[in-house]
Amino acid sequence: MFSRLFTPNKEIPRSIYIGAGIASFVAFVGIWSLLSYGGLVNPLFLPAPDVIWKTAVNQFIDGEILSDIGISFSRVALGFFFAALVGVPLGMLMGSLRIMEGAFEPIIGFIRYMPASAFIPLFILWIGLGEAEKMAVIFFGTFFQLTLMVMDVTKNIQNDLIEVSYTLGASKRQIFRKVILPASLPGIVDTLRITFGWAWTYLVVAEIVGATSGLGFMIMQASRFLKPEKIIVGIIIIGLLGMIIDLLFKALYRTSFSWMRKEG
């Protein structure tokens, strides 16, 4: 049994699989507890788990954090929505039309290495301090990667699948709508799941400069007033939100693409 667990690519019982995941969380909290309750680290730098819990409960009772969550979520969701709105069709065209790939791949490949955070001063100059600027940061942080990943998904469609469609009488339009789109949809949903995760990491960057609300702003305020417990609560909330969205995407994937599973 033990050797089976460490054999590459071997399936293991589901209970052990889930147990291993829970064990990681337990170990994480365990080490944290050891460091804080054991007095190994100054509580000013690392507050104990119960302090974090109480802070979180108080913040939720207080209610202010809810509006921070709301505003942050809407920034991430909208910024990402626009990135996907442009990036998905563009990526699909780049993956299927060589002319589009030739035109856009080099410039996107160039811009995507420019740090989104360094553009914040420029965005502020160009579009001011409002919501549009926050969304622009998130858009900039995700759009280019997303587009290239969608391009790869579309490019990887089996060429025979497209050729057989021509022999069945498909027009170019029909090839796009009835073959390329459904064939790349699972890969696109997976790409959106991964890049949405990245969008959250750009949120804090966007809210550190020139923001007066949101989870990133809350974290920055806590930092100024030396309240590490608030920083950690903010970080954990962002982590949880990201994970919930990730699970929702996975559920969407499972229900939408049941044709990928043998049991149907």
Next chain:
Amino acid sequence: MDTAKLIIDQVGKVFPTKSGEMVALDQTSFSVNDGEFVTILGPSGCGKSTILRIVAGLEQPSSGRVLLDGKEVKEPGPDRGMVFQSYTLYPWLSVEDNISFGLELKGVPKKQRLETAKHYLNLIGLKGFEKHYPVQLSGGMKQRVAIARALANDPKILLMDEPFGALDAQTRTIMQEILLKVWEESRKTILFITHDVDEAIFLGDSIYVMTARPGRLKKNIKVPLDRPREFSIKQSLEFLDLKNELLGLIREETLKVI
């Protein structure tokens, strides 16, 4: 005199490569009669797939032309159905939707589409699999559905590019029998590519043997076996004689390129 359905008229194909031009297919001419089952037999890399792809319109000939019912082939179209060696079913569509895909493209109403799908499902012996998805099918089933999908479009000719090449030997022989049954019922003109001598004889009315690169027609042999053909015919003297002759021809060609 039979009427020629498909005419391959001095078709040649040259591919540009880094080290100059590579002749994949020398100028080749032959014709296929209406309702005829023609197999093209050749060693790997002899350009036999190139012929088929040119007939399908997926590739342009460097010289010559292809005529189907007297009209020159320029691009792919539903009058030439094709079955590939790789599995090309649409994984997101059920078996019945796969079979009726070509009809859907044409805008045939759903009710009529599903009736046609049902008819061809019965023909290929997959009744009851309407709602299954490709991932749930074996390789042999997938290729049968691919054949049904091509036939449901009612093409003038069926082009088959080593369709059973990826299947195991047992499945392969059964697929050949199923294909013959389907052909006897539909009487479609079929152009079938293979490198398997048994398959070429068992299926074809006529066999074109190709040379190794550059591909050229080496010999045309009429198969002297009666129809309908049963599995047991593979043990007959005529079959074995023809098999020996063809094995010799193919061996010569394979030795040239090995």
